[in-house]
Amino acid sequence: MKRVADPASLFSRRENGPDVYKEFDATELYCPKCNQSMPVRKRLLLILPEGDKYEYLCAHCSESVGTKIDKHDKPLTIIT
Numbered sequence: 001m002k003r004v005a006d007p008a009s010l011f012s013r014r015e016n017g018p019d020v021y022k023e024f025d026a027t028e029l030y031c032p033k034c035n036q037s038m039p040v041r042k043r044l045l046l047i048l049p050e051g052d053k054y055e056y057l058c059a060h061c062s063e064s065v066g067t068k069i070d071k072h073d074k075p076l077t078i079i080t
């Protein structure tokens with residue numbers, strides 16, 4: 001019988017803090033207000049059929065510095 005990997009073990013190798021998840025994310029983006037690359041905070045904006053849309057906010061001044069669609073990894077069933 002095949003043993004299913006414990007999901008917790010997949011996360012345990014990166015324990016940099018509560019905001020670190022499985023996916024690589026941009027942690028610094030250029031902020032026009034601060035005039036330099038700044039650490040960003042990720043905020044969920046919208047849930048779209050193709051994925052979740054996130055907004056990146058400057059951690060210092062909360063300026064919106066970018067958005068990203070986090071595509072769902074699970075394969076979609078396409079009925080043709």
Ligand SMILES: [Zn+2]
Nearest residue numbers: 031034058061
């Ligand atoms: Zn800023």
